[in-house]
Amino acid sequence: MAKNYPYIATPPPGPNARRIIALDQAYSSPSYIKEYPLVVERGEGPMIEDVDGNRFLDFMAGIAVASTGHSHPNVVAAIEAAAHKFLHICATDFYYAGFSRLCERLARLAPGPEPKRVFLTNSGTEATEGAIKLVRAHTKRQNIIAFRGGFHGRTMGAISLNSSKVRYRAGFGPLLPGVYHLPYADPYHCSVGHKPSECGDPLSCALEEADSLFHERLDPSEVAAVFMEPILGEGGYIIPPREFLQYWRDFCDEHGAVLVFDEVQSGMGRTGHMFAADMFDIAPDVTLLAKGLASGMPLGAIIAKESVMTWGRGSHGSTFGGNPVCCAAAEATLDLIEQSLMKNAARVGAKLIEGARALQQKHDIIGDVRGAGLMIGITFVRDRITKEPYHGLVPELELAAFKRGLLLLGCGRSTIRLAPPLVIDEEDAANGLRILDEALMELRVAA
Numbered sequence: 001m002a003k004n005y006p007y008i009a010t011p012p013p014g015p016n017a018r019r020i021i022a023l024d025q026a027y028s029s030p031s032y033i034k035e036y037p038l039v040v041e042r043g044e045g046p047m048i049e050d051v052d053g054n055r056f057l058d059f060m061a062g063i064a065v066a067s068t069g070h071s072h073p074n075v076v077a078a079i080e081a082a083a084h085k086f087l088h089i090c091a092t093d094f095y096y097a098g099f100s101r102l103c104e105r106l107a108r109l110a111p112g113p114e115p116k117r118v119f120l121t122n123s124g125t126e127a128t129e130g131a132i133k134l135v136r137a138h139t140k141r142q143n144i145i146a147f148r149g150g151f152h153g154r155t156m157g158a159i160s161l162n163s164s165k166v167r168y169r170a171g172f173g174p175l176l177p178g179v180y181h182l183p184y185a186d187p188y189h190c191s192v193g194h195k196p197s198e199c200g201d202p203l204s205c206a207l208e209e210a211d212s213l214f215h216e217r218l219d220p221s222e223v224a225a226v227f228m229e230p231i232l233g234e235g236g237y238i239i240p241p242r243e244f245l246q247y248w249r250d251f252c253d254e255h256g257a258v259l260v261f262d263e264v265q266s267g268m269g270r271t272g273h274m275f276a277a278d279m280f281d282i283a284p285d286v287t288l289l290a291k292g293l294a295s296g297m298p299l300g301a302i303i304a305k306e307s308v309m310t311w312g313r314g315s316h317g318s319t320f321g322g323n324p325v326c327c328a329a330a331e332a333t334l335d336l337i338e339q340s341l342m343k344n345a346a347r348v349g350a351k352l353i354e355g356a357r358a359l360q361q362k363h364d365i366i367g368d369v370r371g372a373g374l375m376i377g378i379t380f381v382r383d384r385i386t387k388e389p390y391h392g393l394v395p396e397l398e399l400a401a402f403k404r405g406l407l408l409l410g411c412g413r414s415t416i417r418l419a420p421p422l423v424i425d426e427e428d429a430a431n432g433l434r435i436l437d438e439a440l441m442e443l444r445v446a447a
């Protein structure tokens with residue numbers, strides 16, 4: 001594919017795209033969201049080409065997954081080499097070197113000095129599910145603390161922990177008992193709904209409810225685990241104050257609960273650190289990974305302190321988890337992230353945040369810009385003083401950007417996430433910001 005420059009040949013969806021969409025709509029499950037009518041033909045680096053020859057700059061990376069860019073040659077070569085050897089044998093029951101090497105590497109990389117052990121899964125939700133079983137088996141307790149705005153996947157245990165959108169749970173109950181949702185400290189929008197003029201500080205607002213929960217309804221000694229995203233992903237790309245994470249680290253230490261960081265979205269170099277936990281310098285007991293771990297091949301991980309991963313032989317397994325081809329993709333991905341992409345994410349991410357803040361000066365509907373590396377959130381408001389969220393803007397903005405050759409994705413209730421592949425350079429960042437600016441201007445004119 002030519003230069004990293006977005007190019008619209010036929011207004012999308014073009015005729016080829018429309019044919020595929022019609023086929024899909026006739027046969028695929030109606031539960032799929034299909035954010036906008038992007039129909040992909042191929043990808044390279046940060047660019048996606050659709051089936052009608054349009055070229056898009058990808059600022060969402062297939063929901064923060066294509067960490068090394070689309071079809072990075074090193075990753076493709078690793079996949080090819082592994083595929084030629086064997087496709088499957090089942091790591092639950094047998095051995096192969098790539099699997100064991102990857103477990104060792106992840107165990108050594110995970111935050112904190114204690115020895116770790118690793119269980120490999122096919123997805124983020126399977127990592128969540130396994131972690132729920134692990135913390136119950138390890139602590140012999142049932143109750144779990146999770147957070148408002150949190151997202152951990154789509155299976156029954158994971159949806160029990162979710163509270164980012166009601167549609168993830170609606171109609172699927174009864175869910176897992178013993179899950180308590182508490183506010184997540186949000187430095188911009190008060191987590192308990194106080195008006196900006198009345199909000200004390202985000203930390204004390206978020207912790208008020210924890211205080212009453214543990215005094216009135218739940219004995220902390222009966223908490224098995226605290227499941228949290230160290231940076232909220234689906235819930236709005238919210239970066240909490242460090243003290244919030246420290247509070248829960250201390251809570252778990254004091255009461256013998258397990259602190260689980262779901263780094264499915266924030267891990268693998270996205271924040272400019274291997275894990276968001278490193279950025280805060282707070283080590284959990286368990287880290288969950290997926291998404292960017294294998295550049296788009298289906299692979300997730302539960303990395304737990306050896307002292308926590310105490311379940312017995314046969315108590316958990318997976319037919320496909322840690323597939324040899326996926327492990328090879330993950331090893332190549334880790335090489336690239338460690339060699340250059342983590343640093344690139346920090347460097348280009350800082351430029352992107354700076355550029356987004358310049359847009360904030362120009363567009364008064366941008367209430368807040370925050371980010372770490374290439375995990376950046378832009379929140380839209382109707383009024384900067386009251387911070388009233390600008391509901392309904394994000395889908396329109398996604399579409400306006402798409403028609404100009406930029407792929408965006410919303411999160412939370414009025415936020416756009418910038419989560420491009422970690423390979424983007426300054427020119428890509430400038431192109432993305434330019435299209436974002438044009439799309440915002442179009443929407444303002446239309447408003």
Ligand SMILES: Cc1ncc(COP(=O)(O)O)c(C=O)c1O
Nearest residue numbers: 123124125151152153233264265
């Ligand atoms: C933080 C977090 N956890 C878990 C998941 C679930 O991952 P998967 O879709 O691979 O099951 C996601 C997916 O968006 C996520 O962002």
